[in-house]
Amino acid sequence: MELRIDIEKQFGAFSLGADCTVEGDRIGLFGPSGSGKSTLVGLVAGLHKPDRGTILIDGEALFDSGKGINIPVEKRRIGMVFQLPHLFPHLNVKKNLLYGYKRCAPDHRKIALESVVEVLQIGHLLNRGVRNLSGGERQRVSIGRAILSNPRLLIMDEPLSGLDDSLKYSIIPFLKSVSETFRIPYLFISHSLIEMRIMTDRVLNVADGHIAGQMTAEELARTRMGESEAGYTNLLKLRFSHRLNGLQVYICGEVPLLVSGKSDLPEGLFELSSTDIILFKRHPEAISARNLLQCHVVDVFETGFRLGVELECGGERLIAEISRQAAEDLEIVTGIEIYAAIKASAFRRLG
Ligand SMILES: Nc1ncnc2c1ncn2[C@@H]1O[C@H](COP(=O)(O)OP(=O)(O)OP(=O)(O)O)[C@@H](O)[C@H]1O
Numbered sequence: 001m002e003l004r005i006d007i008e009k010q011f012g013a014f015s016l017g018a019d020c021t022v023e024g025d026r027i028g029l030f031g032p033s034g035s036g037k038s039t040l041v042g043l044v045a046g047l048h049k050p051d052r053g054t055i056l057i058d059g060e061a062l063f064d065s066g067k068g069i070n071i072p073v074e075k076r077r078i079g080m081v082f083q084l085p086h087l088f089p090h091l092n093v094k095k096n097l098l099y100g101y102k103r104c105a106p107d108h109r110k111i112a113l114e115s116v117v118e119v120l121q122i123g124h125l126l127n128r129g130v131r132n133l134s135g136g137e138r139q140r141v142s143i144g145r146a147i148l149s150n151p152r153l154l155i156m157d158e159p160l161s162g163l164d165d166s167l168k169y170s171i172i173p174f175l176k177s178v179s180e181t182f183r184i185p186y187l188f189i190s191h192s193l194i195e196m197r198i199m200t201d202r203v204l205n206v207a208d209g210h211i212a213g214q215m216t217a218e219e220l221a222r223t224r225m226g227e228s229e230a231g232y233t234n235l236l237k238l239r240f241s242h243r244l245n246g247l248q249v250y251i252c253g254e255v256p257l258l259v260s261g262k263s264d265l266p267e268g269l270f271e272l273s274s275t276d277i278i279l280f281k282r283h284p285e286a287i288s289a290r291n292l293l294q295c296h297v298v299d300v301f302e303t304g305f306r307l308g309v310e311l312e313c314g315g316e317r318l319i320a321e322i323s324r325q326a327a328e329d330l331e332i333v334t335g336i337e338i339y340a341a342i343k344a345s346a347f348r349r350l351g
Helices: 037-045 093-103 112-120 136-149 164-182 193-199 218-225 324-330
Strands: 002-011 014-023 026-030 052-057 060-064 078-082 153-157 187-191 202-207 210-216 231-245 247-252 253-257 267-273 279-281 291-303 306-313 316-323 337-342
Touching: 002 037, 002 136, 014 037, 014 202, 026 193, 037 078, 037 153, 037 187, 060 093, 078 136, 093 112, 093 136, 112 136, 112 164, 136 164, 164 193, 187 193, 193 218, 193 231, 202 218, 210 218, 218 291, 218 316, 231 253, 253 291, 279 316, 279 324, 291 316, 306 324, 306 337, 316 324
Parallel strands: 014 210, 026 187, 026 202, 078 153, 153 187
Antiparallel strands: 002 014, 002 052, 052 060, 202 210, 231 247, 231 267, 247 253, 279 337, 291 306, 291 337, 306 316
C-alpha cells in the first residue's frame, strides 16, 4: 500500500500538519502522548475533516480539498480497532462480528466469517453475550469485526495498551496471523517500541503534530537506545530444550542459553537489555554468569554517550552497549572475536 498524506488541521490550540508518503503493509505511528497520532489516523479514516490538503491510498483520493473530494467515512473501507473494544452490548459475538460484514458492499465481501473465526480461535464464543468475555476475548472479537468489514486498510489505535503483559503477548500472534492470512495493510499506533518492532516494518515518527521522520522499527530502536537507561532491547525467539540444575536450556539460533524461570513451553519470546551483556576480550577463566558466548563484532555504532556493539553469535544477532572507555580497553573493531557474558536471570519472558 502507498499512503500519501499532505494535510493541515487545527483543533483548538493544536495544529497538525503532516506531509509524507509511506509505503508498506505494516506501518507504525510512534510518538509521545498528545503528539497527534490519533488525530492523524482519524483524518485518514474520515472521522475528522482536514482544513486543507490531500489523502490518497494507492493513488485514490479519500480527501482532496482542491477537488472537493471527501469520501464519507462508511465508504472509505477503513476498519478500526481501538484500545477499548467498542462492541455492541445488546448483540452476541456472532452478530457483532457480522455487523461490518453486512454493511460491506457485496462486491467487497472477500473475507468470510468462518475463516476469521478460525484464525482468531473464537468459534466457542459465537453465541455468547459480549459482556461475558474476558479482555483478550473482547479484543479478538473487535479485531474480527473490523476484518469482516473487508477493509482496504486497518487502523489499530493502541489495540494492546489496555491489556496486561501476558494478555498482550497472547494477542500479538492473532494480530500477526490476521494480517498475514487476509493481507490487509495496517496502521498501528503504540507508545511501545517493542510492539513497534514486533508489529511493523516502517514507522512514522510523530512529534508536535507533524511527521518528524520515517524509518524502520529497528532503526528507531537503535536511535532511541542512547536516550533510555534501559538501552536497546534484544528480542529473542528461543526454543525450549531441557532443564539443567534448576535452570532452563533454550536454543537461540544454534547456541544453547541457560535461562532462569519455570515455564517449559516449547517456544518463547524473551527480552534481553543491551546493558545486561558484558563483553570480554579473551575467554575469562571463571565467571558467575551462566552464559558465555563466543561472538563476532559485526558493527559498532554511536548511541549518544555510549556505543552499541552488534554481535553475531551462532546465527543470531545481539546488541550490547558499552562506554567509550570500555571500547578502547577491549580494542573493539568490526570483525574481531569477543566473548559475551549474560546472566541466566537477565532474560525476561514476554510471551
Ligand atoms: N476534537 C478535538 N478538539 C480539540 N482538540 C483536540 C481534539 N482531538 C484531539 N485534540 C488535541 O490534539 C492533540 C493531539 O491528540 P491526539 O489524541 O491525536 O494525540 P496522540 O498522539 O494520539 O496521544 P495519545 O498517545 O495520548 O493517544 C491533543 O492536544 C488533543 O488534546
